[in-house]
Every structure is written in C-alpha cells, then in structure tokens.
Amino acid sequence: MKRHGHWIATILVLSSVFALSRLWERGLSAQESGSKKKGQTPAASVPSAQESAKPAETSAAQSVASSEKQAEYIGAETCLSCHANREGFKQNIHAKAFPHAKGIDFPRSCETCHGPGSLHATAGGDRNNPDFFTIRNPKRFSSKEVANLCLECHKGGGRFHWEGSVHESRDLSCLSCHSMHEAKSPGGKLLLAKATVMDTCFQCHNMKKAQLQRSSHMPLREGKMTCADCHNPHGSMGPTLLKQASVNENCLSCHSEKKGPFLWEHPPVRENCLNCHQPHGSQHDKLLKAKRPRLCQQCHIEAQHPTSASTPGNLHLAARSCTECHSQIHGSNHPSGVRFQR
Ligand code: HEC
Numbered sequence: 467m468k469r470h471g472h473w474i475a476t477i478l479v480l481s482s483v484f485a486l487s488r489l490w491e492r493g494l495s496a497q498e499s500g501s502k503k504k505g506q507t508p509a510a511s512v513p514s515a516q517e518s519a520k521p522a523e524t525s526a527a528q529s530v531a532s533s534e535k536q537a538e539y540i541g542a543e544t545c546l547s548c549h550a551n552r553e554g555f556k557q558n559i560h561a562k563a564f565p566h567a568k569g570i571d572f573p574r575s576c577e578t579c580h581g582p583g584s585l586h587a588t589a590g591g592d593r594n595n596p597d598f599f600t601i602r603n604p605k606r607f608s609s610k611e612v613a614n615l616c617l618e619c620h621k622g623g624g625r626f627h628w629e630g631s632v633h634e635s636r637d638l639s640c641l642s643c644h645s646m647h648e649a650k651s652p653g654g655k656l657l658l659a660k661a662t663v664m665d666t667c668f669q670c671h672n673m674k675k676a677q678l679q680r681s682s683h684m685p686l687r688e689g690k691m692t693c694a695d696c697h698n699p700h701g702s703m704g705p706t707l708l709k710q711a712s713v714n715e716n717c718l719s720c721h722s723e724k725k726g727p728f729l730w731e732h733p734p735v736r737e738n739c740l741n742c743h744q745p746h747g748s749q750h751d752k753l754l755k756a757k758r759p760r761l762c763q764q765c766h767i768e769a770q771h772p773t774s775a776s777t778p779g780n781l782h783l784a785a786r787s788c789t790e791c792h793s794q795i796h797g798s799n800h801p802s803g804v805r806f807q808r
Pocket residue numbers: 540541542544545546547548549576577580582583584586587588590591592599601602603604606
C-alpha cells in the first residue's frame with residue numbers, strides 16, 4: 467500500500483508540473499498576442515477578447531499592414547472624455563476595489579474589462595471604421611463569453627458550481643441579473659439589474675411572485691429575507707439551487723428548534739418538511755400545503771378520528787385541526803408524547 471501511495475504521489479506531482487508548464491506557455495502566447503508594451507490585465511487573456519477583435523482585423527478590406535496595428539491602453543480619463551456618462555463608474559465597487567484586491571489602478575479600470583482602446587478612440591465614434599469595434603462590448607457577448615470575463619476574477623466563492631448549474635445550462639448570462647454600469651439596486655449594492663434580489667428573480671419567475679402574495683408567507687415581502695437566503699442563483703451542490711444539501715437542512719438552518727432528535731419522531735417531518743409545507747407561500751395558515759384536517763388525512767385514515775358531521779357529538783368535529791390535541795406535531799420529547807399530544 468505504502469509503495470503504491472508513493473508512486474501515485476510522484477505521478478500527481480509530475481502531472482501537475484506538466485499542467486502548470488502548459489498553463490505558463492498558454493499565458494505567454496496570450497501575452498504575445500496582446501499588447502507587448504503594457505502589462506497584461508486578467509481579462510486580456512480571455513479567448514473571447516481576441517475573437518471579438520478578429521472581425522475587424524481579418525475583414526477583406528484590411529491590408530497586411532493593418533494587421534500589425536495593435537490597440538494600446540489609453541487610460542480611463544481618455545475614455546471618460548468621450549463617455550462622460552460613465553463618470554459614475556468611479557463609485558462602482560470595481561473601481562474602488564480594483565487597486566486593493568487586484569492591484570489595478572483607476573486609469574486601467576475600463577480597459578481591464580473592455581480591452582485596450584487606442585484604435586477605438588482614434589475611430590472617433592465612426593461605426594463604419596472597423597477599428598471602432600476593436601473595443602470589447604460585453605453587451606454583444608454570448609453568455610459564455612460574459613461568464614469567461616467575469617469568472618477571471620469571480621470563479622471561487624459562490625460561483626463554484628456555476629458550470630453545469632440550471633441557470634448556466636439554460637444560457638443565462640451574468641448580465642441577466644447584474645449590470646456593471648446601470649445597476650438598479652440602491653447604492654449599486656451587488657450591482658443588481660433590478661432594484662431588489664426578488665425583482666431580479668421575478669424577471670423570469672413570475673409564478674413565485676404570485677405565490678408570495680398569498681396570506682401565509684415567510685417575510686420576503688417585508689424585506690427581512692430574500693430568495694438568496696435559500697437559493698444560490700449561481701449554482702449549488704444541493705437540489706433546486708438550494709444552498710444546503712437537502713430541503714430539511716435548508717429549513718432547519720433557520721428553524722433549528724424543529725431539528726430534534728426527538729424521543730418520538732413523526733416520520734414525515736424527518737423525511738421532508740415539504741410533506742406538509744410550501745416554501746414560497748400558501749393560502750392556508752403556517753404555509754401548510756392543505757387545510758387541516760385534510761392535511762393529516764392524506765396519510766391518516768379518517769375512520770380513526772371521524773371528522774365528518776355524520777358522527778353526532780364527536781370531539782373531532784369541534785377540534786378539526788388535529789393539532790389542538792396533537793400539538794407537538796414536529797416531534798415530542800415527553801416520555802408519554804408518543805401521540806405528539808405533549
Ligand atoms: C474619441 C471619443 C471616444 C473615446 C476616447 C472612447 N470612445 Fe468609446 N465610443 C465612442 C462613441 C462615439 C461610441 C458610440 C456611442 C456610444 O455607444 O456611446 C463609443 C462606443 C463605445 C462602446 C460600445 C461599442 C459597441 O460595440 O457598440 C464601448 C464599450 C466603448 N465605447 C468603450 C470605450 C472605452 C473603454 C474607452 C477607453 C478605452 C473608449 N470607449 C474611448 C467614442 C469614444
């Protein structure tokens with residue numbers, strides 16, 4: 467066993483050295499195809515950067531000489547001299563965080579995402595000049611290209627499961643929910659495309675908007691929690707984009723008093739809270755899926771405690787909610803709580 471371990475370790479080391487050297491080479495060639503004069507920005511090594519510049523470079527009208535033309539960095543102030551309406555970017559978290567987190571000073575900020583802009587600038591806004599389009603415009607990017615740009619810096623953390631997530635595979639773009647220059651969230655917090663997390667989701671999940679209007683709901687409407695308290699829109703290990711590994715772990719992360727273990731467990735509670743509850747809203751109180759006693763009678767035969775009017779004078783007609791007597795419905799720790807009455 468030990469010897470095998472040794473060989474496996476050697477192979478692992480060798481293959482990672484190999485992988486690193488490949489990465490290094492790729493880095494170098496990306497740098498060669500970019501500007502040689504200035505240092506590289508992370509975004510400049512995104513393949514789409516070169517791709518989006520290609521149409522201009524290879525168009526039939528171009529001579530060999532013009533393919534020598536390389537865009538160079540000209541600095542944010544130059545961009546702003548024509549794009550005065552982007553002044554607001556100085557307040558953007560990116561402009562503020564770049565120098566600290568990435569060592570990118572403000573003058574280099576625009577071109578970190580848009581690529582070097584000298585050719586675009588000399589085109590002076592003339593759309594008939596192919597050089598105009600040498601600036602990278604993420605609005606024209608595919609979802610994949612946008613993600614490549616953003617994930618240069620945001621790959622880890624919450625985005626760990628972006629690749630293969632429902633949203634990624636349904637071709638959502640980072641820009642479906644975020645906006646770099648026209649964020650609608652107050653103070654540009656989280657750079658959301660709409661005013662709140664909920665409104666951002668409602669762009670596509672209209673049904674959920676309707677469900678939240680129901681009388682019983684958790685305090686989302688009241689602004690005390692958001693969809694992102696339960697879901698990670700960027701993908702997750704759990705089902706249904708849940709932040710936790712299962713529905714019950716999700717519910718119990720806040721309602722820990724329902725966690726148990728109890729002396730007397732009620733099996734449907736252990737199995738799945740959604741056997742009885744609806745997460746987004748319900749017409750019935752306490753977010754219940756059905757009205758009591760019907761809720762309970764989905765599993766417990768009525769013959770046990772008849773709840774219909776045909777049995778005169780019966781107790782269960784008056785106390786139809788079942789939980790009047792079986793009040794510890796999530797489980798009981800009382801020695802004689804086997805029927806969840808105490
Ligand atoms: C000489 C003026 C000028 C300068 C300098 C300039 N731009 Fe532009 N740019 C324009 C004009 C005009 C347009 C077209 C109108 C518009 O979209 O606002 C444009 C359009 C754009 C677009 C959209 C392109 C498209 O595909 O439609 C982007 C992105 C852009 N500029 C970014 C930049 C950045 C980043 C810089 C600095 C590196 C810069 N610009 C410098 C004049 C300029």
